[in-house]
Amino acid sequence: MGKLYDRLNQDIRFIEGLNGCLNCGVCTAICPAAEFYHYDPRVICATVQSKDEKMIEALIRSETIWYCGECMSCKTRCPRNNTPGFVIMALRKLSQELGYFTDSEKGRQQFAIKRAIGGNILRTGYCVNPDIVSPQMHPEQGPVWDWISMNTPEIMKKMGSNYKQAGVGGMRAIAPEVLEELDRIFEVTGCYTLFDTIEKHSKHKANELGIEISDEGIGNEYFMTVYTENNGSHNG
């Protein structure tokens, strides 16, 4: 499998994202995630830069790499033109490929994201659209969402969207040939392989924990577990 550092060095995001960090901390100072989580992009860069295999392994098995929101604020500030956000992307990819993401609570959510968002894209062409965001699964949307979800067609019409119709405009139905193209992109870029890897490791983890997991969809116990579990130690 090779050294973790060498594998990171094959990722263009890593190659472009880290070119000698001087540990000034400006990335952490601008980072929104660092304000809320136990998260420090500077320390992550320092860890990776150390090339210490044990520390890199611990990092990609940890909660830490999943706190980043990939907003790329760090890119705008670094005096050495590094992009810690790119480094995080490379670390996440490695964690997914090796199955280490199932070791952490935030990492296990990869399964939920793959099944929910990943499924949505392939099925509808949207990561998120009103039909997909159910009030039961998204209490953070507030009570108004209940009403919106019950009256979506009328509201969308009033908002001037082309809801689920062919042609152009917001909320339009994505044409079958476009969905086919998406399918091809997922195939060619290795997305499906990565999906399969996430599925494989998640199923392994579910079995290890004795939690029921289905072959597809979000109606299974493992999905709900990774979707809702919170050990309360991520911030504060």
Next chain:
Amino acid sequence: MAINSQHIVIIGGGPAGLEAASCLGTAGYRVTVLEKEKQTGGKLLIWDKLFPEFRNSDKVLNHLSNGFKTNPPQILTNAEVVSVIPENGQHRINLRDGQAFQADTVLITTGFKLYNAEKKEEYGYQIYENVITSFDLEKQLKTGNPIRIEAGLTPRRIAFIHCVGSRDIKSGNIYCSRTCCITGVKQAIEIKRRLSDAEVFNFYMDLRMFGQNFEELYIEAQQKWGVTFIRGRVSEIAENKDNSLQLKAEDTLSGRPIKMSFDLVVLLAGMVPEPRTVEIGKSAGLEFTSGNFLAGLDSHISQNETNTPGIFIAGTCREPLSVAETLTDARAATVKMISWLRENETSHKKPLIKRDND
């Protein structure tokens, strides 16, 4: 004393130019100093006290003018040089107003320009009224008046931000401006001397205390004056409703992001080359460093010579230097110039002409 007929033109009447003029004058050369401002002295005129011993800048200015007791140079003020063109083995120096001078050798001592801190928009210089530069603070200190913020109040918490426009690819300046670290320490102490109750912080990436007694001053700032040093580059400043300033950084030594409010923020803006120096350098066919300063012929053994024979450089037009280093550099340049003039003495015997308005 016997005056050598060879003519030297020095472009820039700041510390480097004046020190070189006095050395070359003492050595018996005919020197003309061209100063673009109405007064010589350069940025020393702005500065109140000099690190590390808080000497008044006047003392150095006096030293520079006292150097002219024997064979004083011709000093022209309001004399803005636009180009230096090699001509018949000599150099023709053209001024903005059309005047021109002929010189056997030229010394460029045009100094530096303060980095325009407005470019680091995230720090809010010229946006927030209580964000100032080290130059602005020095001007305020020089008045001798009590330190006040815009609203006329006494600041209680003051932050110094290091490396503004230095060591920063984003601002286009990879190099270290060198003198800002010690300036931050010096000015922090000066604030504590005047406002003993104030809390003073320095936000830095590294503190480069390279000069004699610099480290000692840093220790004094911590031990005697209680100045706090936080290792972290500031990411941004925002103004609160009461015009105080909220600053974000990471305390990298404890690994915690921090937000703090200050009444006054001082940006330690770095040194950049004067745009005019670049123009003059191009006209004379000189080479430039990666930071766009004038390049010496060799970084170890001939920093003051250039790729154009007969043109020499000294002071901060070639790299960021302290006042002490600038004076040393100027003296070093004069030795090289005198050697060069002696070697080239017999090569031409043309009459030296000063041509006005041609």
